[in-house]
Amino acid sequence: MKNSKKFALLGTKKSLKLDSGKNLRSFKIAYQTYGKLNKNKNNAILICHALSGDQYAAGQNPITKKTGWWSKAIGPNLPIDTNKFFVICSNILGGCLGSIGPKELNPVTKKEYNMSFPVITIRDMVNAQKMLIDELDIKKLFSVIGGSAGGFQVLQWAASYPESVVSAIPIATSFRHSAQNIAFHEVGRQAIMSDPDWCNGNYIDKKKRPEKGLSVARMLALISYLSEEAFQRKFGRNLQSKVSLAYGFKTDFQVESYLKHQGLAFVGRFDANSYLYITRAMDYFDLPNQKKGGLKKIYKNSPVKFCVISFTSDWVYPTKYSKEIVDSLNTVGADVSFVEIQTDKGHDAFLLDEKEFNETVKGFLKANASKEGF
Amino acid sequence: MNRLDFEIIKNVVKDNSRVLDVGCETGELLKFLNKGKKIDGRGLEISQKNVSICLKHGLSVVQGDADKDLVSYPSKSFDFVILSQTLQATHSPEKVLNELVRISKRAIVSFPNFGSWVIRLKLLINGIMPESDLLPYTWYTTPNIHLCTIKDFKKLCNKNSINIEQNFFLNKNRKKITNPIKKLFNNFFSISGLFVLKK
Numbered sequence: 001m002k003n004s005k006k007f008a009l010l011g012t013k014k015s016l017k018l019d020s021g022k023n024l025r026s027f028k029i030a031y032q033t034y035g036k037l038n039k040n041k042n043n044a045i046l047i048c049h050a051l052s053g054d055q056y057a058a059g060q061n062p063i064t065k066k067t068g069w070w071s072k073a074i075g076p077n078l079p080i081d082t083n084k085f086f087v088i089c090s091n092i093l094g095g096c097l098g099s100i101g102p103k104e105l106n107p108v109t110k111k112e113y114n115m116s117f118p119v120i121t122i123r124d125m126v127n128a129q130k131m132l133i134d135e136l137d138i139k140k141l142f143s144v145i146g147g148s149a150g151g152f153q154v155l156q157w158a159a160s161y162p163e164s165v166v167s168a169i170p171i172a173t174s175f176r177h178s179a180q181n182i183a184f185h186e187v188g189r190q191a192i193m194s195d196p197d198w199c200n201g202n203y204i205d206k207k208k209r210p211e212k213g214l215s216v217a218r219m220l221a222l223i224s225y226l227s228e229e230a231f232q233r234k235f236g237r238n239l240q241s242k243v244s245l246a247y248g249f250k251t252d253f254q255v256e257s258y259l260k261h262q263g264l265a266f267v268g269r270f271d272a273n274s275y276l277y278i279t280r281a282m283d284y285f286d287l288p289n290q291k292k293g294g295l296k297k298i299y300k301n302s303p304v305k306f307c308v309i310s311f312t313s314d315w316v317y318p319t320k321y322s323k324e325i326v327d328s329l330n331t332v333g334a335d336v337s338f339v340e341i342q343t344d345k346g347h348d349a350f351l352l353d354e355k356e357f358n359e360t361v362k363g364f365l366k367a368n369a370s371k372e373g374f
Numbered sequence: 375m376n377r378l379d380f381e382i383i384k385n386v387v388k389d390n391s392r393v394l395d396v397g398c399e400t401g402e403l404l405k406f407l408n409k410g411k412k413i414d415g416r417g418l419e420i421s422q423k424n425v426s427i428c429l430k431h432g433l434s435v436v437q438g439d440a441d442k443d444l445v446s447y448p449s450k451s452f453d454f455v456i457l458s459q460t461l462q463a464t465h466s467p468e469k470v471l472n473e474l475v476r477i478s479k480r481a482i483v484s485f486p487n488f489g490s491w492v493i494r495l496k497l498l499i500n501g502i503m504p505e506s507d508l509l510p511y512t513w514y515t516t517p518n519i520h521l522c523t524i525k526d527f528k529k530l531c532n533k534n535s536i537n538i539e540q541n542f543f544l545n546k547n548r549k550k551i552t553n554p555i556k557k558l559f560n561n562f563f564s565i566s567g568l569f570v571l572k573k
Contacts, residue, residue: 331448
């Protein structure tokens with residue numbers, strides 16, 4: 001499972017028209033592939049990463065030197081079996097690991113885009129992925145899989161390109177951002193933008209980084225990704241290397257230390273402006289609003305086989321939103337399966353090697369692969 | 375028990391029909407129907423583990439509860455909806471029954487008959503809640519909270535203007551009852567009934 005820096009130069013012939021009305025011409029999308037594309041080119045799976053993810057889904061991430069964010073799910077004999085499938089994962093549009101985004105150079109001004117980068121949407125990301133898939137000469141994806149914001153992309157793929165996907169696995173996700181989702185994101189963005197080192201987005205020029213702001217944004221987000229039970233189980237009221245309370249404001253509790261550590265680790269690998277743009281794209285996501293008649297109209301006569309998965313303790317995108325998707329799909333007679341996995345690990349459960357989750361994904365993919373004849 | 379139910383159901387279900395198996399467990403009936411019949415089969419099942427097993431077998435199954443989730447299916451969206459040996463375990467059998475006939479052109483419902491002579495005799499002689507192959511639980515652990523007799527069931531259908539198109543009765547040896555006398559007194563002689571319903 002080796003990672004090498006792969007790029008595709010897209011939009012050279014035809015530009016990518018964004019939802020905002022702007023156009024992107026000749027832009028790079030960074031991606032990784034695992035496994036082999038078969039002769040019929042019908043075993044390709046697109047993995048859509050979430051807000052803080054990247055294209056290094058499996059193997060070793062060359063930036064962090066840690067294993068890929070989904071290395072427990074993607075690999076030989078794993079649920080997304082690379083002996084069987086050709087797995088593609090691209091850095092999303094607006095990301096910061098090689099794909100076009102705010103920290104890349106604007107070919108016109110020869111300077112970083114920063115806040116002059118156009119505001120992008122989930123649909124824009126998916127359209128860019130479709131250009132990549134076309135570039136790789138794959139007519140039809142066997143599956144599109146993703147959790148959280150990756151799940152938004154999965155739902156958008158099935159909505160925009162139903163003829164180009166056999167199956168879709170939206171995980172721990174929703175069809176639109178709720179007021180609470182937007183609220184959490186806005187606090188994160190405010191933390192970044194009120195950091196003096198953000199410099200109105202021009203921190204690269206000023207040789208600064210809004211580290212404090214971005215790490216606070218990450219700390220806040222992490223609280224929402226775990227459940228109350230998981231926090232309690234992992235940390236309780238345990239003290240950090242002290243036998244008693246210090247009666248001060250340094251790190252007393254282990255949970256504080258954890259959040260600070262995670263915040264700092266994030267700053268080392270993520271661009272603050274990218275964080276602003278991607279959270280905005282997520283806030284703008286409102287799939288039913290894309291068509292009069294909502295989800296039912298969008299998925300009417302859909303040939304896509306859906307496998308919707310949610311987690312009991314996910315309070316970012318609770319099961320009720322997955323069920324609404326399932327109900328809409330049922331109403332229009334679409335081919336849909338649904339499971340709600342029992343876990344106390346919260347929203348992040350899909351990243352955490354949950355046995356029942358793995359079994360479900362593995363079984364669904366394998367059964368459908370044999371229906372497709374491989 | 376289920377096996378015989380399966381044969382009867384297979385004979386009732388027509389080729390090329392859309393079928394929903396409510397409470398499909400690990401998908402045995404759907405797999406059985408898929409063999410030798412062309413159906414577009416779906417399942418609804420309460421246990422996540424069972425749903426995942428169904429997915430492994432290539433079935434399309436939604437995790438859900440018959441009491442709560444049938445409402446989300448549109449009217450007449452299936453040719454056949456099957457509720458095999460589960461009605462007695464639902465919280466609101468009347469509501470579920472009405473949902474079944476709403477979402478389907480025909481509903482196939484089977485359940486253990488509490489009016490069977492076997493059960494009557496057990497209760498009469500022992501004076502305790504009867505346990506049997508079909509009802510293998512103690513009264514305090516049983517999921518079967520709404521047991522009924524065939525007569526009760528027919529009354530409920532009548533009350534809700536649900537037509538019984540076909541009925542099948544099974545004897546103690548799990549064979550279809552053919553004897554006309556026993557058929558007439560089915561509420562006494564059968565341990566289970568299977569009904570094809572329409573509204």
